Amino acid sequence: MKIKKQNIYITMLYTMVTAYMLGPMLSYKLGIPRIDNPLTLLLVPATLLIFFIENKTFNSKAGLMLMAVGLMTGWSAIHLFITPLDSVRVMDTFFFLSVAGLFYLLYLILSRHENPLRFVRRLLVYFCAFIIIPPVIEVLTGIQFVKSDEILAIEAGVIKGFFFNPNNLGTTALFFAPAVLIFFNIGVNKREYFFGWILFLSLGAIVFASASRTATMSYIILFILNLIYRNNGLFTLMTIGVTGAGLSMIPKQYIADFLLSMHGNAFLENISSRLYLFLFNLESDNSVGYRQEIYNYFWSNPPLLLYGYGPKNFQEYFGGHLSDSLGFENPHSFIIELYLGFGMISLIGFVCYIIWYAVNVFLSQNLRNKQKAIGLAAIGLFILGGFIPSTILRMPFLWLPCFLIFLYSVLPQRDTAYNAYRYTP
Structure with missing residues (x-):
């Protein structure tokens, strides 16, 4: 029996997603x-081999995006030859290299799939299940799925599911939320539409449970943006304004007392204490202060780098200028990590990726205005979300939502009959 190449590519993609999780x-x-380590080592040469044996007839817009992503990630491979790397840093590099491979696989699948919308929705549901279900089990059973120290243990009220820390969990949920909003609003019936809302709100619950303040505020902004672009946008704006005015009239002491009253429950205490620090005592938040050290030093002393220092190898740059050594490997900013690690060429590739994504989503004929707004918000959240986790090099799946949005925006749609009925809320 002849195996279709399309089925091989889909199997490869789902295998990698499952392995990552x-x-x-x-x-x-x-x-x-x-x-996920050996599979990533196999994915990079496998996608290169597929590229050389596949038809080189490319959608021009997708081809230019592949060039940008390939430049950004491919330049990092130079450190495999010029920089002494231990096994961990070698894997960091391969995880980053795999980003271009994932984009290429998605392109091959979506450009040939008989129903790309159905494929995308199934992929989103599959991946979101890994985000949503494990934290629920974690809370209900007290079972911890990954190794962590006492500070990040379930007993301390920290929820992280299959991720190493809650910031990674919250960031992943945040990044997938815009894709859910877009793809469960195109060519769907009422049941699918409401299922999309349930999925979106479930991701929001995970974002809140992660206690990541940046992710939480970003999700709220995304939620408001989605409401504004509904048919009752003016009413939504008025409601938000009245609600905001009402909340501003509540005495701050009442809010502080309410947050402090949650300290009897470990999970609620973790969330409320971080919110309390953010609202009333930000200067005592060590994590915020340390991030400011990193950002201020980089802003005041930007180096000129062609190759960079290599992945997670920033002691030469930060040494003697930070109060802790954590920033020597994890600068809590993808843009800083990308530039310090791999230099100017990779940064240029990333900038080209952002610009080309924004231009094509904005001009897309496949998206309505609301979907364009959410699509542009998705790339904005990706840039902002790069400051939430300590590093995203080992999380190539974070790129998938924007890849899906971009490819749907630029590829000719093959499922015209399926999209004949569009439910518009």
């Missing part, structure tokens, strides 16, 4: 090596 958990629970 289950790798850390299986390693912790079963004591086996992380399955």
Whole structure:
């Protein structure tokens, strides 16, 4: 029986997504090596081989995007030859290299799929299940899925699911939320539309539970933007204004007392204490202060780098200028990490990626105005969200939502009959 290449590509994509999600958990629970490491090592040469044997007839817009992503990630490979790297940093580099491979696989799949919308929705549901279900099990059973220290343990009220820390969980949920809003508003019936809302609100609950303040505020802004672009946008704006005015009239002491009253429950205490620090005592938040050290030093002393220092190898640059050594590997900013790690060429590739994405989503004939606004918000959230986790090099799946939005924006749609009926709320 002849196996279709399309089925191979879909299997490769789902295998990688599953490995990314289950790798850390299986390693912790079963004591086996992380399955995502060897699969990532295989993915990079496999996608290169596919590129050389596949038809080179490219959608021009997708081809230019592949060039930008390939430049951004491919330049990092130079450190495999010029920089002494331990096994961890070698894997960091390969995880980053795999981003271009994932984009290429998605392009091959979506450009040939008989119903790309159905494929995208199924992929989103599959991935979101890994984001939503494990934290629920974690809370209900007290079972911890990945290794962590006492500060990030379930007993301390920290929810992180299959991720190493709550910031990674919250960032992932935030990044996938815009894609859910877009793809469950195109060519759907009422049941699918409301399922999309349930999925979107569930991701929001995970963002709130992660206690990431930046992710939470970003999700709220995305939620408001979606409401404004509904048919009752003016009424929504008026409601938000009245609600904001009402909240501003509440005495700050009442809010502070309410947040402090939640300290009897470990989960609520973790969320309320971080919110309390943000609202009333930000200067005592060590994580904020340390990030400011990193950002201020980089802003005041930007180096000129062609190759960069290599992945997570920034002691030469930050040494003697930070109060802690954490920033030597994790500068809590993807843009800073990208430039310091891989230099000017990778940064230029990233800038080209952002610009080309924004231009094509804005001009897309496949998206309505509301979907364009959410699509542009998605790339804005990606840039902002790059400041939430300590690093995103090991999370190539974070690029998937914007890749899906971009490809749907530029590829000719093959499922015209399926989209004949569009439910518009």
